[in-house]
Amino acid sequence: MTLPSKEEFSEWFHELIQCAEIMDVRYPVKGLYVWFPFGFKLRQLVYAKLREIMDRDHSEVYFPALIPEQELGKEGEHIRGFEDEVYWITHGGLTPLDVKLALRPTSETAMYPMFKLWIRTHADLPLKVYQIVNTFRYETKHTRPLIRLREITSFKEAHTAHRNYEEAEEQVKKAVGYYKEFYDFLAIPYFIVRRPDWDKFPGAVYTIAFDTIMPDGRTLQIGTVHHLGDNFAKTFEIKYEAVDGNHYYVHQTCYGISERCIASLISIHGDDLGLVLPFEVAPIQIVVIPILYKGKEENVLELCEELVKKLGKFRVVLDKSEERPGAKYYKWELKGVPLRFEIGPREAEKREVVVSFRDERKKFSIAVEEINEGKIERWAEEMRKRLREKAIASMLQKLKFSRNLEEISDIVKSSVVMVHLCKDKSCGEEIEAKGGKLLGWIEEMPEFIEQSYEGSCVVCGRSGKLALTARSY
Amino acid sequence: MTLPSKEEFSEWFHELIQCAEIMDVRYPVKGLYVWFPFGFKLRQLVYAKLREIMDRDHSEVYFPALIPEQELGKEGEHIRGFEDEVYWITHGGLTPLDVKLALRPTSETAMYPMFKLWIRTHADLPLKVYQIVNTFRYETKHTRPLIRLREITSFKEAHTAHRNYEEAEEQVKKAVGYYKEFYDFLAIPYFIVRRPDWDKFPGAVYTIAFDTIMPDGRTLQIGTVHHLGDNFAKTFEIKYEAVDGNHYYVHQTCYGISERCIASLISIHGDDLGLVLPFEVAPIQIVVIPILYKGKEENVLELCEELVKKLGKFRVVLDKSEERPGAKYYKWELKGVPLRFEIGPREAEKREVVVSFRDERKKFSIAVEEINEGKIERWAEEMRKRLREKAIASMLQKLKFSRNLEEISDIVKSSVVMVHLCKDKSCGEEIEAKGGKLLGWIEEMPEFIEQSYEGSCVVCGRSGKLALTARSY
Numbered sequence: 001m002t003l004p005s006k007e008e009f010s011e012w013f014h015e016l017i018q019c020a021e022i023m024d025v026r027y028p029v030k031g032l033y034v035w036f037p038f039g040f041k042l043r044q045l046v047y048a049k050l051r052e053i054m055d056r057d058h059s060e061v062y063f064p065a066l067i068p069e070q071e072l073g074k075e076g077e078h079i080r081g082f083e084d085e086v087y088w089i090t091h092g093g094l095t096p097l098d099v100k101l102a103l104r105p106t107s108e109t110a111m112y113p114m115f116k117l118w119i120r121t122h123a124d125l126p127l128k129v130y131q132i133v134n135t136f137r138y139e140t141k142h143t144r145p146l147i148r149l150r151e152i153t154s155f156k157e158a159h160t161a162h163r164n165y166e167e168a169e170e171q172v173k174k175a176v177g178y179y180k181e182f183y184d185f186l187a188i189p190y191f192i193v194r195r196p197d198w199d200k201f202p203g204a205v206y207t208i209a210f211d212t213i214m215p216d217g218r219t220l221q222i223g224t225v226h227h228l229g230d231n232f233a234k235t236f237e238i239k240y241e242a243v244d245g246n247h248y249y250v251h252q253t254c255y256g257i258s259e260r261c262i263a264s265l266i267s268i269h270g271d272d273l274g275l276v277l278p279f280e281v282a283p284i285q286i287v288v289i290p291i292l293y294k295g296k297e298e299n300v301l302e303l304c305e306e307l308v309k310k311l312g313k314f315r316v317v318l319d320k321s322e323e324r325p326g327a328k329y330y331k332w333e334l335k336g337v338p339l340r341f342e343i344g345p346r347e348a349e350k351r352e353v354v355v356s357f358r359d360e361r362k363k364f365s366i367a368v369e370e371i372n373e374g375k376i377e378r379w380a381e382e383m384r385k386r387l388r389e390k391a392i393a394s395m396l397q398k399l400k401f402s403r404n405l406e407e408i409s410d411i412v413k414s415s416v417v418m419v420h421l422c423k424d425k426s427c428g429e430e431i432e433a434k435g436g437k438l439l440g441w442i443e444e445m446p447e448f449i450e451q452s453y454e455g456s457c458v459v460c461g462r463s464g465k466l467a468l469t470a471r472s473y
Numbered sequence: 474m475t476l477p478s479k480e481e482f483s484e485w486f487h488e489l490i491q492c493a494e495i496m497d498v499r500y501p502v503k504g505l506y507v508w509f510p511f512g513f514k515l516r517q518l519v520y521a522k523l524r525e526i527m528d529r530d531h532s533e534v535y536f537p538a539l540i541p542e543q544e545l546g547k548e549g550e551h552i553r554g555f556e557d558e559v560y561w562i563t564h565g566g567l568t569p570l571d572v573k574l575a576l577r578p579t580s581e582t583a584m585y586p587m588f589k590l591w592i593r594t595h596a597d598l599p600l601k602v603y604q605i606v607n608t609f610r611y612e613t614k615h616t617r618p619l620i621r622l623r624e625i626t627s628f629k630e631a632h633t634a635h636r637n638y639e640e641a642e643e644q645v646k647k648a649v650g651y652y653k654e655f656y657d658f659l660a661i662p663y664f665i666v667r668r669p670d671w672d673k674f675p676g677a678v679y680t681i682a683f684d685t686i687m688p689d690g691r692t693l694q695i696g697t698v699h700h701l702g703d704n705f706a707k708t709f710e711i712k713y714e715a716v717d718g719n720h721y722y723v724h725q726t727c728y729g730i731s732e733r734c735i736a737s738l739i740s741i742h743g744d745d746l747g748l749v750l751p752f753e754v755a756p757i758q759i760v761v762i763p764i765l766y767k768g769k770e771e772n773v774l775e776l777c778e779e780l781v782k783k784l785g786k787f788r789v790v791l792d793k794s795e796e797r798p799g800a801k802y803y804k805w806e807l808k809g810v811p812l813r814f815e816i817g818p819r820e821a822e823k824r825e826v827v828v829s830f831r832d833e834r835k836k837f838s839i840a841v842e843e844i845n846e847g848k849i850e851r852w853a854e855e856m857r858k859r860l861r862e863k864a865i866a867s868m869l870q871k872l873k874f875s876r877n878l879e880e881i882s883d884i885v886k887s888s889v890v891m892v893h894l895c896k897d898k899s900c901g902e903e904i905e906a907k908g909g910k911l912l913g914w915i916e917e918m919p920e921f922i923e924q925s926y927e928g929s930c931v932v933c934g935r936s937g938k939l940a941l942t943a944r945s946y
Binding site: 024026027028029032033034035036037040041043044059060061062063064065066068071083084085086087088089090091092093094095099101103110113114117118129133134136138140150151153 | 497499500501502505506507508509510513514516517532533534535536537538539541544556557558559560561562563564565566567568572574576583586587590591602606607609611613623624626
């Protein structure tokens with residue numbers, strides 16, 4: 001099994017997912033995949049970080065996966081946004097159910113009837129909970145592992161309730177901050193974008209999204225934060241008694257990240273040889289490879305064992321298998337092991353190790369004595385920086401700024417297009433007529449963008465702001 | 474909200490689950506419940522132990538929740554065992570699905586088509602995986618939180634494949650050992666019972682179950698281990714190439730534990746005041762309560778803070794709220810906090826603390842200087858022993874040995890009945906005609922049972938072995 005070049009991104013991704021043992025794509029239902037042990041471990045490590053961040057400001061809960069038809073249908077805009085893709089359970093055994101049950105596509109309508117019971121007075125606010133659950137969408141488009149799924153296995157969804165619009169808006173900002181921290185940790189660059197009104201979350205006042213650019217120039221939405229205002233509160237009658245004795249509707253937010261975070265991790269850092277993983281989330285962080293020559297095995301293996309012992313804090317593999325060193329390199333590069341140590345007879349004699357980083361692949365020697373936990377952690381941090389810089393550079397290659405409406409339909413075929421755009425829907429439609437999808441307006445300027453935030457709308461010439469249009473997943 | 478006496482077990486359990494904030498029972502669909510933050514934390518702590526045990530010998534994976542009709546139906550006995558309680562998804566949006574999808578009731582039929590692909594040669598064996606997932610059963614009987622659910626939110630299911638029957642049997646024994654370790658950790662006594670042939674897992678060669686006795690004298694199955702032989706291997710064509718070059722069917726096992734482990738934990742250790750939790754799994758392990766008198770707050774609070782700092786390793790709450798001490802005791806006893814420290818002005822002066830254990834509730838004083846991590850851990854271990862002894866004692870009160878077939882129908886109304894029984898189905902049926910359910914034959918003698926393992930069958934007088942019959946959940 002050879003991996004296609006990353007130039008052929010779609011094939012590369014599909015093949016890598018399978019051969020690096022992230023997911024098995026051979027499950028006999030379209031849009032459903034199996035997490036291999038290695039992939040699941042990667043998922044656990046990435047989500048441990050997400051949990052750590054969430055736990056600072058939220059409590060973890062679990063709400064049922066089944067939502068009765070009448071609750072799902074309560075919020076008019078919300079149900080219209082989801083009704084085509086909801087899986088319906090109609091039978092238990094051979095018995096038709098009295099009330100049809102939806103498999104949660106997202107959990108607003110499972111949670112908010114309970115929020116009504118949980119929230120009585122201002123003392124119950126703010127309420128901040130999250131859960132990491134499987135959710136379901138009947139996708140009719142082309143499905144892809146980790147990207148477009150019928151069972152999203154790892155949806156982290158947070159839901160909060162507040163006393164008023166402003167406090168909910170504060171939470172939106174905090175949530176954006178949490179997601180920045182998470183993606184910075186993964187060394188994944190992103191745009192923070194305010195979706196056009198006509199493309200916001202069904203039932204929301206507005207939606208802020210995290211978009212990244214995939215190697216083929218298409219954007220991937222990897223996180224969203226929604227201000228719900230009191231829309232759902234009115235539908236589900238979620239009120240609290242304020243200090244003044246009056247009852248008011250709460251204002252809510254919700255925000256989510258799915259296993260698309262893993263899709264972006266794999267796609268953005270990976271290369272022609274396979275996975276490239278930041279040290280902290282790599283299921284195997286260090287591989288030690290003994291180079292064995294007959295009669296000289298003992299010293300080599302001894303030094304290898306000594307090194308492994310010294311690095312007990314990390315996830316280390318000592319590969320003593322029968323394979324040739326080249327085959328071992330190939331295997332562990334495919335799996336994205338960030339750090340490789342080789343020890344042959346010469347190294348054993350000099351008490352040295354040959355070190356190689358997965359992302360750089362140049363080799364250098366270092367005395368065993370110099371290797372310690374602090375050193376490894378510094379290397380890890382440097383690696384994360386390199387990964388991020390490289391990711392930004394290749395993202396910028398796929399990003400073009402345009403002042404000319406006419407050229408957009410051409411550029412958007414291979415790149416994300418940045419323009420100045422006003423908020424008029426008609427100008428947005430004009431942009432979308434050029435072939436891309438209007439992601440929206442940049443909400444927070446990333447440090448790697450040099451264009452000025454404000455400028456004349458590329459369509460009508462009135463005052464506009466930086467916006468992105470692109471082919472998107 | 475006052476808790477009913479534990480004597481009224483069913484009401485006590487239902488009320489405690491709600492008021493100790495384990496689960497919210499008010500979700501608007503029968504048999505579905507919401508994990509509160511506190512309950513979810515308890516779940517996480519209990520399942521962390523289960524994961525720790527499983528991770529020693531298995532890899533964690535995740536298989537889809539949706540199983541196509543044709544796979545679910547492949548193994549004849551298996552599908553007959555589940556067909557009445559499978560939830561069927563028939564529609565995606567308004568579109569009828571080409572192939573009906575079952576919501577997994579358990580994952581044999583999701584996993585084994587993939588095992589066929591994963592297993593090629595003897596080198597791929599043994600294969601040992603597990604997952605912790607939500608599974609679904611259309612229960613028509615009376616549902617109860619944590620016990621009889623339509624969505625089992627926390628099903629830990631392990632699945633293994635081996636070269637032959639004997640190696641699979643070895644794994645069955647190991648699995649029984651893992652479950653013993655888990656329940657010993659929770660201080661929950663159990664019987665290890667071999668189910669009658671007519672009550673084994675659909676598709677299994679035999680089933681070993683863990684049963685415990687609930688406070689109302691009914692038994693609760695809290696874990697099962699199944700030897701599947703090559704039944705599923707033949708259905709799903711799971712073969713491997715042996716060293717001799719021939720192809721053989723694998724032999725399989727599977728074993729599971731659900732959130733019934735939490736039901737037993739709550740029911741067996743709890744008392745009239747609420748939860749009683751072993752130290753290691755208590756979401757809050759220690760509560761420090763300052764007894765404040767006007768003008769003397771400072772010294773008291775200082776010593777409290779000092780104590781909290783000293784115990785930073787544990788999950789400690791310093792309850793500085795406005796409530797009266799009595800109300801605080803009540804609240805934290807309800808939540809099962811194992812260890813309570815009180816500090817008033819007198820204690821602050823003498824640098825002492827008043828200690829009270831949740832299970833014993835007698836108070837004693839100790840110098841602050843004497844409290845350290847090691848001390849706390851010893852107390853925790855002593856508490857676990859006390860909990861286990863108390864649980865065994867009350868379990869034995871609900872267990873009666875009988876040599877007289879005629880009295881069983883009476884005894885079984887309030888107790889679990891232990892008898893000597895042969896393996897004849899007709900004798901088993903005779904026993905069940907007395908009102909209980911035959912749980913099966915004791916597989917491993919617990920140290921707290923004094924009856925001899927062998928004896929004359931209570932029905933026919935031929936040679937029999939210790940068996941249990943009971944009303945069961």
